[in-house]
Amino acid sequence: MAYENIILEREEKLAVLYINRPKAMNALNKDTLLEIKDAVTAVNEDPAVELLIITGSGDKSFVAGADIAFMQNLSAMEAREFGALGQKVFRLIEAVEKPVIAAVNGFALGGGCELAMCCDFRIAASNAKFGQPEVGLGITPGFGGTQRLPRLVGPGMAKQLLYTADVINADEAFRIGLVNKVVQPEELLPEVKKIAGRILSKGQLAVRLSKAAANEGMQTDIDRAMSIEADAFGLCFATQDQKEGMTAFLEKRKANFISK
Numbered sequence: 001m002a003y004e005n006i007i008l009e010r011e012e013k014l015a016v017l018y019i020n021r022p023k024a025m026n027a028l029n030k031d032t033l034l035e036i037k038d039a040v041t042a043v044n045e046d047p048a049v050e051l052l053i054i055t056g057s058g059d060k061s062f063v064a065g066a067d068i069a070f071m072q073n074l075s076a077m078e079a080r081e082f083g084a085l086g087q088k089v090f091r092l093i094e095a096v097e098k099p100v101i102a103a104v105n106g107f108a109l110g111g112g113c114e115l116a117m118c119c120d121f122r123i124a125a126s127n128a129k130f131g132q133p134e135v136g137l138g139i140t141p142g143f144g145g146t147q148r149l150p151r152l153v154g155p156g157m158a159k160q161l162l163y164t165a166d167v168i169n170a171d172e173a174f175r176i177g178l179v180n181k182v183v184q185p186e187e188l189l190p191e192v193k194k195i196a197g198r199i200l201s202k203g204q205l206a207v208r209l210s211k212a213a214a215n216e217g218m219q220t221d222i223d224r225a226m227s228i229e230a231d232a233f234g235l236c237f238a239t240q241d242q243k244e245g246m247t248a249f250l251e252k253r254k255a256n257f258i259s260k
């Protein structure tokens with residue numbers, strides 16, 4: 001598929017997906033969502049890629065939301081379909097077997113905040129702005145915001161943000177736990193790549209099993225969640241990475257993981 005609204009770059013084991021609609025602050029229309037879906041599927045299936053970074057092109061906007069011009073005249077059924085498409089694509093991102101990091105480089109509003117939230121975690125540039133401004137447009141969030149925001153920052157803070165449509169800056173997003181770190185804009189991608197490098201130096205099967213256990217466990221009761229963890233832990237002992245990791249520790253050397 002040829003991309004017009006996104007750019008997918010490969011750097012060794014990393015893939016970087018840029019949302020790239022400069023004229024609309026990287027807002028998401030249907031075509032952009034379909035391109036993201038295609039790119040994320042390709043990344044998930046490519047054994048050479050071990051980690052995905054999602055960011056916005058330019059220095060002003062990560063994603064300024066779903067495309068308001070695109071949505072303006074949708075019927076209820078068309079809007080439901082558009083919302084369901086966004087939800088599906090963002091669930092796909094959440095379920096990518098490899099780590100996915102959002103590098104939030106500016107406005108992350110509405111669908112943009114929702115895109116950042118379906119990633120495993122978020123690092124923000126100091127000029128980033130977060131919010132769910134939908135009620136100001138007379139709509140609810142539609143790409144998972146009513147569900148992921150309470151899970152990430154707690155129901156009280158989430159409801160205040162959802163009801164007021166307040167836009168918060170990067171420091172406030174850090175304070176409430178929406179982002180893990182705030183850095184200067186020019187440091188954003190280098191910092192995210194540094195974190196990626198630390199992840200990539202570890203056993204990738206164990207990283208992926210940790211992701212799957214955390215994701216699945218959060219959707220279920222604690223006893224079932226512990227059983228998911230026990231299965232993941234046991235499975236690690238069928239891998240070369242476990243043998244290498246423990247042998248390297250005992251031999252006082254750096255592990256050389258091969259993701260097998």
Ligand code: CAA
Pocket residue numbers: 023024025027028064065066067068069070083086107109110111112114133134137140141142143145
């Ligand atoms: N959809 C469509 N176009 C958008 C857009 C969006 N979400 N956000 C910005 N744009 C367009 C503007 O219309 C403008 O286009 P023109 O140059 O053709 O007029 C261009 O991008 C630049 O925007 P501004 O001139 O507004 O730039 P600014 O720096 O003054 O403001 C901004 C930036 C604060 C992000 C402002 O554009 C804004 O508030 N955007 C809308 C944010 C929003 O409400 N997002 C939620 C959308 S609803 C949603 O996402 C629902 C859901 O959950 C699925």
